[in-house]
Amino acid sequence: MWLISQPNSVILQVKAEPNAIGQECLEKVCEKLEIGAEADYFGLRVCQGSGPGRWLNLRNPLDPHRTPGGRLDLRVKFWVPPHLLINEPTRHQFYLHAKLDLTEGRLVVADLEVARRIIAYIAQAETGDCDPDVPPIHIYQECEKIGPQGEKPEDHINKIIEYHCEIAGMRASQAEYRLLKEISNLESFGEELFFCKPVTQTNNAHNLYSHLLYHTQKVEETRARDEQEIDGGATVGCLATGQNGGGCGCRLSTCVGVGPHGIVVYRPACNGEQDIGVEKQSIKYTVINRAQPLRRIFQLSYVTAEGHEATLNVKMATSGQAAALYRAVTEKHAFYCCETVRSDVTEQFIRDLKGTIASIFNDATTLGRRYVFDIRSTCRELHDRARREHHARHAHEPRAARRDHAGNVRKESRSRSRSGGDTLACRVCMDSAMDTLFLPCRHVVCCQECAPRCERCPLCRCEIEKLMHIYLPVEYQKSPGVIVK
Structure with a gap:
């Protein structure tokens, strides 16, 4: 029996066979x-x-x-913008992981x-509309690590x-989508950090990003780096007494961040003085020729x-x-940058002692x-497969009883039962009726399911600030030959 913990502290029990691989356990959880369609x-x-x-x-036995x-x-292993997520439950899981990373200081x-x-989006998703007389202060306090640390302005709350009152009427799923959209614009979105020294209370992701924000002077590509070796055994940091005297209180070692576009080497160059620089070296995937581990050296x-x-x-x-x-x-290079996962990645393996001895006599043995690596598909392949499965699943459902993501029965629009019915159909899915107004441009082109996925209006390309549910007067469409405009 395996215990799988979710970011909201809910634990799932999964029963797996003794020789089962990790992928089977993940599929049961998903x-x-x-x-399941977006389990990768x-x-x-x-x-x-x-x-x-x-x-x-996940390809090896448990x-x-x-x-x-x-x-x-x-946990989310590969972060993508919310508009690439097809199913509502997947976006909800992304929201839970994003909230955990934000409140614990990793993002x-x-x-x-x-x-x-x-x-405000977290409060809207958790508690609904804000009551100005009794605001959800406990949610605000839970999110105190979100944003620049230090003394907050008096009008912060x-x-x-x-902001919470401005988004009144916004559904929880839409608030989760907006939060994912906000964090997808962050510089550290989807970045996984590998510290050269063990992670401690002072040597962690929150202190690293806070350190970079604290120091205004940032130096990138400061010197020639041919045949260089970075020894991560030594730590450098600001004054350990806190922000008094010019230090930010961190004590960090060199670390490497692996993100969707490449890797970033962070080398904080603090000495406790007022004028401090930070070395930050970015290397894109497109310029990398070869990578390999040599014992302790990458x-x-x-x-x-x-x-x-x-x-x-x-x-x-x-x-x-x-x-x-x-x-x-x-794995991140293959997922984000490649059209498909190459065979030299999927077939690369190592052997233990017994397998090494057995391979001397039979090189084809699997002992x-x-x-x-356990990567199975790229971002493009995963999105295309999930989109096809979503379309195939909904294509077999009766139109009169199709359900939305909240589980409510969605009745077919009366306008589609006439010859001009497709005139009022959503311009994105061409299935549901248009019922969402874009503000401030005031165009109506989408249904309530497709509208949150749009960052700009499909007609005028105006930035969408708010969505409003509307009811079109389709009842006075009397004759089959009349098209309401």
């Missing part, structure tokens, strides 16, 4: 949560108690000895106004209440902006961390074989 966005994470956990390789207590965490928001909007060969080949060697704390960094770079 089937219970109704996100998620992964199972093994938590070590203190410090960051490791991703379970090993109870390497999983304390048989407990795993369901830092630099702009205070953006942070206030995000808190009042501003959040104003080696990366890439082409510089001048056209020269350079090598980056990052010394991690353990060989397992170097292998995890290599796996993350390979002791453990796959290095």
Whole structure:
């Protein structure tokens, strides 16, 4: 029996066979949560108690000895913007994970106004419309880590209440969508950090991003980096006494961030003085030639902006961390940048001691074989497959009894029963009736399901600030030959 923990602290029990692989366990969890069509966005994470956990390789058999207590965490492994998510339950799971990362400080928001909007969306999704006399202060306090840290302005809570009142009438699913849209614009969206030293209370993602926000002077590509080696064994940091005297209170080691577009090497160059710089080196996937782990060293060969080949060697704390960094770079590059997953990625494996001895006599044996990567599809393939499954599932349902994402029966619009019925059909799905008004442009082209997926109006390309549900007067469409305009 395996215990799978969700970000909202709900634990699911999954029964798996002794020789089952991790993919079977994930599929059972996603089937219970109704996100099976988009299960490849998620992964199972093994938590070590203190410090960051490791991703379970879903292609290998489950090993109870390497999983304390048989407990795993369901987490989003590949982050994508919300408009690429097809099913409402998947967007809800993304929202739960985003809220967890925001409230625990792993996803830092630099702009205070953006942070206030995000808190208002969380409050709207959790508690509904705001009552100015009795605002949900407990939600606001729960989200105190969202936004720049330090002393907040006196009108901080009042501003959040104003944002919360402005979005009155917004459905919970729409508020979750808006939050995901806000965080998808953050610089650190979808970035996974690998610290060279163990993660502690001072050496973590929240302190790193807060450190970068605290120091206004940022230095990028400050010197030639050919054949360089970064020893992550030493930590550098600001004054440990806090922000008094010019320091920000952090004590960080070098770390590597692996995101959708490439990797970023963070080397905080603090010395406790007022004038402090931060080294931040960005390397896109398009310039990387080769990556490999060499025991504790992660080696990366890439082409510089001048056209020269350079090598980056990052010394991690353990060989397992170097292998995890290599796996993350390979899988994220394949997921976000490739059309399909290549066979040299899917077929790459290692052997344990028994498998190595057996391979001497039979090279084709599968004894002791453990796959290095578990990625099965790219972002394009996953989105296309989910879209086709969604269309096929709804195509077999009776039109008069199709259900929306909330489970309510959606009656077919009367306008579609006449010859001119398609005139009032949603211009996106061409199935449901148009019933949503875009503000401020006031165009009506979508239904209530497709409208939240639109960032701009399909007609005038105006930025959508608010959605309003409307009721079109289709009852006076008397004759079949009349088209209401």
